[in-house]
Amino acid sequence: MMTKKSTPASRASLILFLSQMIAALEVPLDLSQPPTITHQSPKNYIVDPRENIVIQCEAKGKPPPSFSWTRNGTHFDIDKDARVTVKPNSGTLVINIMNGGKAEAYEGIYQCTAKNERGAAISNNIVIRSSRSPLWTKEKIEPKHVREGDPLVLQCSPPVGLPPPIIFWMDNSFQRLPQNERVSQGLNGDLYFSNVKPQDTREDYICYARFNHTQTIQQKQPISVKVFSMDSLNETISANLSDTDFYSAKPLTERRPALLTPVGSTSTKVELRGNVLLLECIAEGL
Missing domain, CATH: 2.60.40.10 (Immunoglobulins)
Known part of the structure; x- marks a missing residue:
């Protein structure tokens, strides 16, 4: 069986043909694209009450998307609160609580929407809560x-x-x-x-x-x-x-061991998906 060797001319024709196919598959740069969320704050966001609150929401799209927020299910009018600003070309909120503001006043469930003429993208629900360190309850401890x-x-x-x-x-x-x-x-x-x-x-x-x-x-x-x-x-x-x-x-x-924890014949433990589950077993005995 004989095989036909490729010539420089045939190889050049093949390269030209493949280049034309690739060019035909390229997405035009001016093609509009719906928004996509690229970065957002964690779903459960505990903030430091001594620092400004930064709720992140970044998205891409063509044309560049506009952003809006809801708080506890209703429209969050940023323009009506002097402490709230939005980062340029972004949906990220910055809430200034450094000068007399209280983080507790901004607790709630936030959600960001990025929108352009091709559609919209919505962030996760972001639950904002302020960190707390309450005092220990006073009690009389017997020896x-x-x-x-x-x-x-x-x-x-x-x-x-x-x-x-x-x-x-x-x-x-x-x-x-x-x-x-x-x-x-x-x-x-x-x-x-x-x-x-x-x-x-x-x-x-x-x-x-x-x-x-x-x-x-x-x-x-x-x-x-x-x-x-x-x-x-x-x-x-x-x-x-x-x-x-x-x-x-x-x-x-x-003496034989006995369980200090868990107590009873059965016990129940509830944990969120994705978290680490720890099952505890502590016994007494001698």
């Missing part, structure tokens, strides 16, 4: 008297912030309290002891809540824990201290 080997849970119960605060336990010297297979912090901030030892006795178990958006740290009142060893138990009771915590005093023995 914890615990028998050696028993389980213990120190409740943190931090204030409900936005976003939720980062919880950690420290002492009066701002040293982190050690955690291990016996002592662990739960997702709710509580400190769990599977069984206590005499060395757990101290007067300065302090739960701290750090609010990153407002860069503030708040602390719960110190919790005092006294662990009584079996050797000192009889002496403690005979000293007329409350013996209600020790009515079932028995020799220190090993």
Whole structure:
């Protein structure tokens, strides 16, 4: 079987033919295009109350699109609010709260629309909320008297912030309290002891809540824990201290585990799609 070799002339004709096909497929530069959203703020947008609020909305299209906003489902008239401006050639809103404005006044559900003669594009609903770091509720915390080997849970119960605060336990010297297979912090901030030892006795178990958006740290009142060893138990009771915590005093023995969390025979956890799901299991035992 013979094959025909290509000549320079045939190769040139092929290249010219392919070039003409590509040119025919090219989109004319002046062809109008409907808008497309290229950048927008996150759906759940927590803002710092000490800084201006910037709600982003960028779009492309030909001709360049115009922008409009709704707030809580109704038209947001930007021209009527002197604190609100729009970035040039953009739909991004800048709300000036640095000079006496309050971020809380601009909370709500925002949505941006980019529109030209070819159509419109709509952003996601953007929920604007101001960060909050409320104060801890005042409470009287009674000292914890615990028998050696028993389980213990120190409740943190931090204030409900936005976003939720980062919880950690420290002492009066701002040293982190050690955690291990016996002592662990739960997702709710509580400190769990599977069984206590005499060395757990101290007067300065302090739960701290750090609010990153407002860069503030708040602390719960110190919790005092006294662990009584079996050797000192009889002496403690005979000293007329409350013996209600020790009515079932028995020799220190090993025992099977029991769950501190989750509690009950079943539990339910709800999480948003795309978030990280954490399933917690903390047990006591000796």
